[in-house]
Amino acid sequence: MxxxxxxxxxxxxxxxxxxxxxxxxxxxxxxxxxxxxxxxxxxxxxxxxxxxxxxxxxxxxxxxxxxxxxxxxxxxxxxxxxxxxxxxxxxxxxxxxxxxxxxxxxxxxxxxxxxxxxxxxxxxxxxxxxxxxxxxxxxxxxxxxxVFGGGEQFSHFNLRDRTYMPPEIVTVLRADDLKYPIWTREQGVGRDKSNLVTYYADLKTGGGGAFHTTYYPQxxxxxxxxxxxxxxxxxxxxxxxxxxxxxxxxxxxxxxxxxxxxxxxxxxxxxxxxxxQGRMPALPDWVTSGITIGVQGGTDTMLARLKTVQDAGIKVNGLWIQDWSGDIHTSFGKRVFWNWKLNTTLYTKWNETIADLQKQGIRVLAYVNPNLNKDGDLFKDADSKGYFIKDPKTDKTLLTNFGEFFCGSIDFTNPNAFSWYKDTILRKNMIDIGLGGWMADFGEYLPTTAKFFTGSGETLHNRWPLYWAQMNRIAIQESGKEGEVVFFMRSGYSGISNFTTLMWAGDQNVNFDVADGLASTVVAALSAGVSGIGMTHFDIGGYTTFASMGLKRTPELLIRSGEMAVFTPYMRTHEGNQPEANIQVYSNKYILQHFARLSKAHSLLANYTRAAVAEYIQNGTPVQRPMFFVDQTEKSYAAMYQYMYGPDLVVAPIVTQGATSRDIYLPQGTWINIWDEGEYAGYDKYINMSAPLGKPLVFYNNESKYKNVFKCFKQLPAPPTPPPTPPTTPTPVAPCVNKGAAFGSGVWWILLTVFTVISYL
Missing domain, CATH: 2.70.98 (Beta-galactosidase; Chain A, domain 5)
Structure with a gap:
């Protein structure tokens, strides 16, 4: 037959x-x-x-x-x-x-x-x-x-659109430039093959990325x-x-x-x-009011930073200490020591400090990932039990280079390893010492060639973030802390919202670039929302810093990203991978005054944000929404750098360096400027408006039941006046130096950089 x-x-x-x-x-x-x-x-x-x-x-x-x-x-x-x-x-x-x-x-x-x-x-x-x-x-x-979606995309909202690209790039596009591989991985540094940062990252580690590389594909x-x-x-x-x-x-x-x-x-x-896909749970109330300040350096430094920002009037809901387990230093910058337990030498008087902060309504958050540094005692414990993924050739723990240090990765498919990590690290070492949350980092590094307790690396790779999220969520639930403790992830895949409590956009550059800077966080939030992820946020000020190449955070970038973060569920700053090179929230009076104002603005929206979160949980409408949810017009589809925040706010952040105005698309209806109460009629048109530092373009619907809350924004203090720029003395130029010589010296610098990198490799 x-x-x-x-x-x-x-x-x-x-x-x-x-x-x-x-x-x-x-x-x-x-x-x-x-x-x-x-x-x-x-x-x-x-x-x-x-x-x-x-x-x-x-x-x-x-x-x-x-x-x-x-x-x-x-x-x-x-x-x-x-x-x-x-x-x-x-x-x-x-x-x-x-x-x-x-x-x-x-x-x-x-x-x-x-x-x-x-x-x-x-x-x-x-x-x-x-x-x-x-x-x-x-x-x-x-x-x-x-078409929209594909998980969390950073470069293109409409996945068929390339109209924003310069003509010289569009003319050389290949068919591959319209393909989106669904494979969770590092998003890449720069993500634009035409800029020097991406070139440098590709040259050093192959990690420059491209328009389609993402932590969370779907x-x-x-x-x-x-x-x-x-x-x-x-x-x-x-x-x-x-x-x-x-x-x-x-x-x-x-x-x-x-x-x-x-x-x-x-x-x-x-x-x-x-x-x-499933939906995330409601956020703890403390998350949606005030700001979490990223600090490092031990108890004394943490409390000193807290005093600085509180004295300036910043409303603080949390302190995020990445280095709670200690730190190491690499050529990339300061890194956390991946041995997930409290470093009591760095963070002294822990119990009394936590108790005092809790009385003030301030949570302490930390950092964790599913890998353990081979120089730590937790690695030795897990290794002796056979809890890591293995090298198929030797059947021993597979050691992976994570950037000048080597780690073992916990095998989530081993039930005993899963339980050991959940109970020993997440519950005992983190929840039980009073942490209010953490960044659950990584999840996308899983090699395809490793040996597992069950399954293969290729079939498990995209599933790995789900295992990681599930472990974190179960630890919170078993501790009875659901609704109090929050963790946020960057890696994901279909169904991640069944487990994680919040997402974040990962490691952006500390600049305004559309491919990997502040602008990309808008696209990331919208594409994730269209893919079913209802709540996300980003590092205020960005993360990836290359000070030696001039890539370091400016006051303008920090303030503009803080403005946008007001209109997200969670405001959280990051010092970056080279904190000493970056301007910080606590750096000077001018920055402190800006963030005092912005943190109060976020707190004003607490009940509105919670209502938007409740709407997402009930019917799946993301908190940050594309404009075409309201008006399905050609102009609304093209509005990729603005969004609805909840049902009643239109937000158009400034995502271009030096800009003090931009076009904004307003849907049908009457819209009120949240800063000055100016009234505008919308529908199928763009309006160019001024947006000075501290006042991004935000409009509320005149029919909103939260109208009285939005009116309170007008009572916030005016943005501070920038400090005077100190005069600079021009560098004298010898008469014989011409443009050709100056260009030659620039070429020499680039060649020297390339030679240095190759030597390093």
Whole structure:
């Protein structure tokens, strides 16, 4: 009996003896002479014909070259086969299509059906269990269609858009420049191959990144054709938006299911996707009022910094001490000693200090990740128990270079290792000593070549952030601290919102760059929100600093990022990887005055923010929302550097260095400037307005029930006057120096830098 005959018998048996799952919500239409169409609510999803097949299979091999969390992925395609012919079987609740290349035997069986929560579910059989371990699926696209999502993206909100790029870059774009690999990894330093910072990072570690590299990818997107696609598995895959007539989804390995759903509005689509993904719990009340100050250096320094900011009138809700376990120094800057227990030499009088701060309503937060420095005693304990992922060649603990120090990584698939880390580190060493929260860092470094208690590195890689988030959440729940303790993550994948309590955008540069600076945090929040993540925030002031290259934080950047952070769920500063090179919140009176004002502004919004969070938990609407949730116009779709904060505030932060004005898109209705009560009518137009330092463009809806709260912003003190800039003495230039000589010296500096880096490597 042929394979095809067996399949026919199986399908008949299923139809006769299994209860029908429900009415089809999609239309399957055969087309003459050799094709079919599949649509949902008159939205065409698939079109298949001999000339333009919807499915391809292939074989080859994929290389994952990883180091320091950066993965360079190379797909070597040895064969790609279009499946042109098919046989079709229909039942009351499903359609089965047997795709073939040639001859009588099928290569791939695809099932189309509806479920209670999805209009169309597409599942495949055989691909991945045969020599053809690659699959390409084509979804119908339109020329003017826009797509959003893909997890947390930093460069592009509309994943098909490149219009912001300079013309000289657009003209050399390749097809690869429209592809989004779904693989969790370091986001990269710079993320723009045309700038020097990215070049330097690539040269030193291969960690410069690109427009698509992200800590939190997700195999889903939302289309302006009013449907979403979500792939519910953790395979390596690629979302390819390079064609004007179709979107191509590439999947490696055993293929999971594709879920499609339609809705009347983009907002309804995102709400549905959020329900499908799960939602985070409500934030503790203390998070949404005031500011958490990032400090380091021990108890005395921590308390001295606190006094400085409190004396200036800053409303403090927390102190975030990364170095609670000690520190080390590398060429990149100051790093934490990854031995997750309190360093009592650095942080003395801990119990009485914590008790006193709690009386003031101030929490102390720390830092942790799933790796242990080999020089610490916790590493030795875990190593003796066999709790780390292993080197497959030696079957011993795999030591990984994390930047001039080596660590073992806890094997989450080992139940004993999972419990040991949760109970010993998260509960005993952190929650039990009174911490109010922590940054749960990393989760994206997992090598594909390691040996695990169960599973393989490739299949576990995208799932790893979920294990890490789950461990942190369970530790809080088992301690009875749900709703009091908060942890925030940068790495993620589909379903992360079932476990984490908050997200953050990761390590941005301390500048305004669109690819990896302040501007990118706006895109990150919006793309994550469209992907179902309702609450996120970012490091005020950025993180990545290269002082020797001139990349260090300025007062302008710190203040502008603080302005934006007011209109996020959580305000938290970061000193950066080179604290001594960066301007800090506590650096001078001028900065202190700005943040006293901004922290009070955030506190004014506490009840409004909590209501927006409650709305997200109830229906999936993210706290930071794209403008097209309100007005689905071409201008609203293009507004990628502004957002709705809750239902009633339009926020357009200044994300360009030196700018004191910008265009803002106001939706239909009457909108009031939150700073001066000026009234403006909106809808389908941009307005250029002044935004001096300390006053980003923020407007509230005149019909808002929080109108009286917003009016209080006018009573805040005016932004402080900048201190006078000291005069500078021009550097004398010898008469014989000309432009050519000056340029030559610049070239010499670059060559010297490159030579130094190569020598270092």
């Amino acid at each position: 042929t394979t095809r005959a067996v399949l026919y018998i199986t399908l008949i048996a299923v139809h006769l003896f299994v209860a029908v799952s429900g009415e089809k919500k999609y239309a399957f239409t055969l087309t003459y002479p050799d094709g079919f169409n599949i649509s949902i609510n008159n939205i065409t999803i698939f079109q298949h014909s001999r000339q333009n097949p919807m499915i391809y299979v292939g074989e080859g091999h994929t290389n994952f070259l990883g180091g320091l969390g950066n993965f360079h992925i190379n797909n070597v395609i040895q064969d790609r086969i279009p499946l042109r012919t098919f046989e079709h079987i229909t039942t009351a609740d499903k359609n089965y299509v047997l795709f073939k290349y040639s001859g009588d035997e099928f290569l791939c069986n695809v099932t189309f059906e509806s479920t209670s929560d999805s209009d169309l579910v597409v599942s495949t059989v055989d691909v991945g269990s045969t020599p053809y371990q690659y699959l390409w699926l084509r979804v119908v696209a339109e020329q003017t269609e826009k 195999p889903s997107y939302v289309s302006t054709r009013k449907y979403y696609l979500h792939y519910k598995d953790t395979n390596y895959m690629v979302l390819d938006f390079s064609s004007p007539t179709y979107h191509e989804i590439f999947v490696k390995g055993i293929v999971g299911k594709f879920y499609f759903k339609t809705a009347d509005t983009m907002l309804a689509l995102v709400q549905s996707l959020s329900q499908f």
